[in-house]
Every structure is written in structure tokens, then in C-alpha cells.
Amino acid sequence: MQKLIKDGQIQADTWTLLAKAEGEAAAVEVPAGQVIIPVAVWHAQKDALQQRTDIGVWLDSDEAADLIGADANRFPVLAVNFPLFMDGRAFSTARLLRERYGFTGELRAVGNFIRDQLCYLRRCGVNAFAFADPETNLEDAVKSLSDLQEYYQAAVDQPLPLFRRRA
Amino acid sequence: MYIYDEYDHSILRQRIAQFRDQTARFLAGDLKPEQFLPLRLQNGLYVQRLAPMLRINVPYGMVNSAQLRKLAHIARHYDKGYCHVSTRQNIQYNWPDLTEVPDILAELAEVGMHGTQSSGNCIRNTTSDQFAGVAPDEMIDPRPYCEIIRQWSTFHPEFAFLPRKFKIAVTGSTQDRAAVQVHDIGLQLVHNDQGEVGFKVYVGGGLGRTPVIGVAIREFLPEEDLLSYLEAILRVYNLFGRRDNKYKARIKILVRALTPEVFAQKVEDEWQHLKDGYSKLTQEEITRAKGFFTAPAYEQLDNAAAQAALDAQAADSVAFGKWLQRNVREHKIAGYASVTLSLKPTGVAPGDITDSQLEVIADLADQFSFGEARTTHEQNIVLADVKKADLFALWQACKTAGFATPNIGTITDIICCPGGDFCSLANAKSIPIAEAIQRQFEDLDYVYDLGDIDLNISGCMNACGHHHVGHIGILGVDKSGKEFYQVQLGGNASNDASLGDVLGPSFGADDMPAVIQKIVDVYVANRTDEELFIDTYRRIGAAPFKEKVYAKAN
Ligand code: HEM
Ligand code: SF4
Secondary structure (H helix, E strand, O other), rough: OOEEEEEEEEEEEEOOOOOOOOOHHHHHHOOOEEEEEEEEHHHHHHHHOOOOOOOEEEEEOOHHHHOOOHHHHHHEEEEEEEOOOOOOHHHHHHHHHHHHOOOOOOEEEEOOOOHHHHHHHOOOOEEEEOOOOOOHHHHHHHHHOOOOOOOOOOOEEEEHHHHHHOO | OOOOOOHHHHHHHHHHHHHHHHHHHHHOOOOOHHHHHHHHHHHOOEEEOOEEEEEEOOOOHHHEEEHHHHHHHHHHHHOOEEEOOOOOOOOOEEOEEEEHHHHHHHHHHHHHOOOOOOOOOOOOEEEEOOOOOOOOOOOOOHHHHHHHHHHHHOOOOOOOOOOOOEEEEEEOOOOOOHHHHHOEEEEEEEEOOOOEEEEEEEOOOOOOOOOOOOOEEEEEEEEEHHHHHHHHHHHHHHHHOOOOOOOHHHHHHHHHHHHHHHHHHHHHHHHHHHHOOOOOOOOHHHHHHHHHHOOOOOOOOOOHHHHHHHHHHHHHHHHHHHHHHEEEEEEOOOOEEEEEEEEOOOOOOOOOOEEEEEHHHHHHHHHHHHOOOEEEEEEEEEEEEOOOOOOHHHHHHHHHHOOOOOOOOOOOOOOEEEEHHOOOOOOOOHHHHHHHHHHHHOOOHHHHHHOOEEEEEEEOOOOOOOOOOOOOEEEEEEEEEEEEEEEEEOOOOOOOOOOOEEOOOOHHHHHHHHHHHHHHHHHHHHHHOOOHHHHHHHHHHHHHHHHHHHOOOO
């Protein structure tokens, strides 16, 4: 089974990610078990999937947090995708899911982000990291979570900016 | 000046350790070059034509003598004995060795300096007026706000991977010396009707391939809301800025695509969620930031007596008089003056400065200006707080050290990017063009008669040399592998900012001094008393200039 980093620990990943399919989102078959589905599939099949508690949703980098909006807390897992690690939209999306829509469950980064972004992602509210690159050394990656330990500005993990904490 | 406390130092130490590790992983092959690229850029490291280039931040241009000595030390030990003041008030080294960069950064950290976010698609060094705090026309000192922005933007977790680089400038004077309208965000400090301090907010200015003058999206933003409002702008940009084409990724393109009104509305909507959050500035924090920029220990001086003595010295020495006229400006405190050290003697690349010159400036700052200096976006250095009584001694020291060239604001005080001599993106050389024009205008009396003229040169359309906003702008262009130069007239970076108009077909390098001479001749023939070049151009338009410059020789 794939592994991921969650809450600073390396763990087995019990969720599968359903890729975006060609064609109609309504026609996509959502398998049984814990599955993270594209947001379009969620919107197209909401009625059928309402009752399932083993459904998560992922947002691509061009899909805004308000596509999930007030629904956020009905999901145990949400994910933000990095098609390229340089595409930084997910940082804003993650903050919005946490700060505007109050999401408290597992928020994971998926796709092509790199280890050197972990610290910032964590600050934006991401608490799980599922690297697309299977070569990634997770033991080493965990270390990057603590690259920076003091911060100037407010973010999810430290809502008080330094100027409100400075002695 | 802002002094780092234990928080600032520990944040910087963590950053250097992180970068040291990233560099080691890159050298060991564990980090791919394309992954290392944005990481090294965010630490100031470019890879250039001949060698890497390292860009060191000088936040809003403020630098003290200890920092100047450290910069000198780095130029001497890790580089070729000189460095370069950039058009964004930063310092650039052109020949560092990649493996030594973490050591350079560690040395800089000792004096509170770094290359953090000096490149890359993130919020860059915030720039400001080099006469902040001392200019007679200043309403509000911008530096405390610049420092607040520096802290907020440094390692901002949400905005480290923006669609493109992002530049903020702040001014607090009636005369804009920070070119705020050609920045991604330009902030003009103002008072409202109740006398409260706030900002007029411009967005979407910028040069480069698509030059744009910024538009005001808010006439008055209360000072407490500075950070939450910036956060709202940046978030809208991060989410909606184009990422498919790097040439269309700047905020100026987004503002235009949405229209300024729609963009402003999106920002306001976003801001409603943020404005009353913890990022709202407290009066304590504003006061704390201001506490670093209080007046130094000025003496009570007799301005009239000091001025009389200066006049006598100027009468004795024509050269000193010229320097006073061009390189010295009024100060808001009686008996003091601000002095610009010219980094533009003929034959030196504009903005270049040697290790020993840096040390001389450090000494002069200690001796004459409370130990502080400022870099300018025109690529010079300012000693802001000099007693008028010390000006003669300071001038003599400047002469010896090579920066007494009395040309500030004139046609030979050229802004010039490194161009084809250093930069891998260049279409043409720019430094030799600057030199040829300086030689053409060697007669100082004539140059003074011409008055203030901004002449700016860029080696390609990226516009590092700000050619679009030069009264006379020169752009290096490539025509089937040969270097040519396009001339633009009528640009302006100050209050009534404007972009230059292309005069016509481009010229070969050898023609440039004569072309600029003809342009100046047309100005001289047409100006009214005291009229500046830019005003004559605006009055008579491009036609007379075209006619003269492109006239058939016969
Ligand atoms: C030597 C290596 C350099 C490289 C590779 C480089 C690269 C670039 C690039 C790619 C742009 C593009 C901007 C755009 O498309 O918006 C740019 C713009 C700019 N660069 Fe440089 N540059 C270099 C040196 C410098 C130097 C020496 C200065 C200052 C003297 C400078 C200051 C600027 C400024 C002010 C802009 C502004 C354009 C704007 O406002 O949009 N750069 N540079
Ligand atoms: S304007 Fe062009 S040539 Fe000049 S420094 Fe910038 S990128 Fe290089």
C-alpha cells in the first residue's frame, strides 16, 4: 500500500484517489471503499453519494475552494492537487478550506509538490502529504516539515502574526 | 534603521540551514535542477551568462556601515572585488561560486542581510524613496510601513509560488521618488479628511514586455488594514493570475483582463473576510515599527550661517559648487543636507562599486551621517543626514574615492542594466552605450544647462533599466543576430507617470551618441525658459524629434 505523511508521521494511505476521467462526470463510476473523487464527480453525483461516509473530494489547482464551500465538513478528507509544483494556487485553496470554510478533517496535498514546500503547505493548513513521485524518501521529507519554526505572518497553524506575539 | 531582534535572527538562521541543505542535495543529485531552480532563486541566486549572480536585498534601500563593510568583504573574498547597485535598490554580485553561496549568506546574516525572495515568483524586496524620513516634501515616513511589509512578505507561506514575481513600492512624499505607478502594487501614503494615515493603493503597474501604468483601486486604505488588504490582493492574484504563459502572468495582465473595477471588487470581497482578522495592524505594532525610524541625534544648527559658509566655499571652488548644485539636496532639518554619491563616472558600468569604495562609504557614513546610507533605484548611494558644515570635507573625500561626479539627475546619470556583457537574456549590450553617451556629454556646463533628464537603458524588453519610463529610453533589440537600439521619448517614472513612445526605426551602436545629441538639440531649440526636457516633449510631441533624427544626411 502507498504511504503518506500525516500529522508528521509516515503512515499507510488507506484512501485511493480517483483520477479525472474523460467525458461526463455523471457517468464516472465511483468504486466502493475509501475514495477521493474529483469535485466535478461529487457535484454530478451528489444525490447518489450523499449517504457515503467513505468519500473524499479533491480540487485541482484551477478549482476554487468555494466549489466545496459549506459542504467541507461533511468529508473526512479533502485534497488539493499540484499538477506542477510551481503552481501555487493550492496554498490559497488550502487556507480557504480551513479558514473560510472551517474544514477540520484531513487536508492533504496530492500530486507533484516537492518536499521543500512541506513547511509552507503545513502553514496553510495541509496536514497530510501524498507524493505522486514514488521515489520520494518520506523519512527525509518529514524533516522538511520543521525547516522553519518561527514565522512573521499569520497562517492556519499560527493565526497570531509575530507582531501580536513579540514580547 | 530597523535592527533585527532574536526573532528575526532565528528566522534567518533557519532559512540558511534550509538552503544549505537544499544546495547540498542539489550538488549530490538528490534535488533535480528544475526543482532547485525556484529554491535558489528565492535565495537570490541566478545562473547567468558567465557565472551565477547573487542578489542581496537591501530592504527599502536602508543599509548601515557594518553592512556596507560586510558587502565589501564579500566582494573581496568571494567575488571579483566589486558589486552592483540594482534598479530595485538591491546589491548584486556577478561572480560568486555556487558552492560558496551558503557561506556568503551565513556571513551576511551576521549583519542582518540576506538574499531572501530577491528573485523568484514571490513578493520581492519592497522599495521606497531614498530620501525617506529626511525629504522636506515628505508627508509621512514610509519606512515603518515598508518594514511591516518586509516582515509580512518574508516566507509568506501562501505566496511563495505566485504566477510571477511581485513588486511593492511605497512613497510618503508629494514627489514620488519610488516609481509607485510602475509596480505590481504601489502605495502612496496619504492623510484623509480626518487627518488619519492611510494609503492610496495602485495595482497593476509594471514594465517588461507589456509596460503598464498602475491604476488606483482604492483612494484611502486605513493604515491598520495594510496587511489584510495586501493579503486580499495577493490572494486574488494567486488564484486568478494566468499561469499558462509567463509573459501574461503578471498582475497587470489580470487587472486589465478583468478591468480595474472588477479586480477592485474581487479584492474588496476577499478583504471583507480578512479585514478584522489577526492581521489587522495594532497601534502598538505601528508605533514599534516607527520606533526604529525616529530622528537621529540631530544638532541644533544655524542654517543661515552654514549656508553662508557653503556659498563662500562654492565661490572659491567651482567644482565644489557644481557638486553642491547637483548632488546635494535640502533636508527637512535646519543645517543638514542629503548627499547623493554618484556611481556614474564615465567609464564605469552605472551602479558598479568596488570593495574599497564600499568601505569608504561605510567610513563616511560613520563620520558624517549617523552610520547609515541608502541605495537608490537610480543606482546611486545616498548619505541622508550630513551637516552642511561637513559638506566640503565630504566632497573632498568623495573626490578621492571616485564618486564626486556632479551629475545627479542629469543626462549622464544613466540608469543602465548589465545588458549583453553579463546577462544571458540580453539582445544587446547596454554598458558601452551608456559610456558612449556619457562621453558625448562630457561638457558639464552644457549638461547643467540641459537640466534634469532621465536617460534609461535596457538590454532587452525585460526592462531592468526602466527604459519605458526614461524621458529618453533606449532599448537593445536584436535584428538577425545584430545589436540595434530603439529610442523612446516621453517616459516618466514620477507623479505623472507615463510610458515612452517609440521614436522610429532602431540604430546601430555607433550612431547612438549622435542620435541622442540630435534629440537634445531639438529640445534646446524648442524649449521655453526653464522648461524641462519631458515638458518640452509633452508640449511639442515626437514629430520635430523624428524629423531631425531621421533626416537624410545631405
Ligand atoms: C543579470 C541578470 C538578470 C536577469 C537574468 C534578469 C531577468 C529579468 C527578467 C526575466 C525580467 C522580466 C520581467 C517581466 O517579464 O516582467 C526582469 C525585469 C526587471 N529586472 Fe532584471 N534581470 C537581471 C538583472 C537585473 C539588474 C542588474 C537589475 C537592476 C539593475 C534588474 C532589475 C529589473 C527590474 C527593475 C525589472 C523590472 C521590470 C518590471 O518592472 O516589470 N535586473 N529581469
Ligand atoms: S533588461 Fe534584459 S538585458 Fe538588461 S538585465 Fe534585464 S534581462 Fe538582462
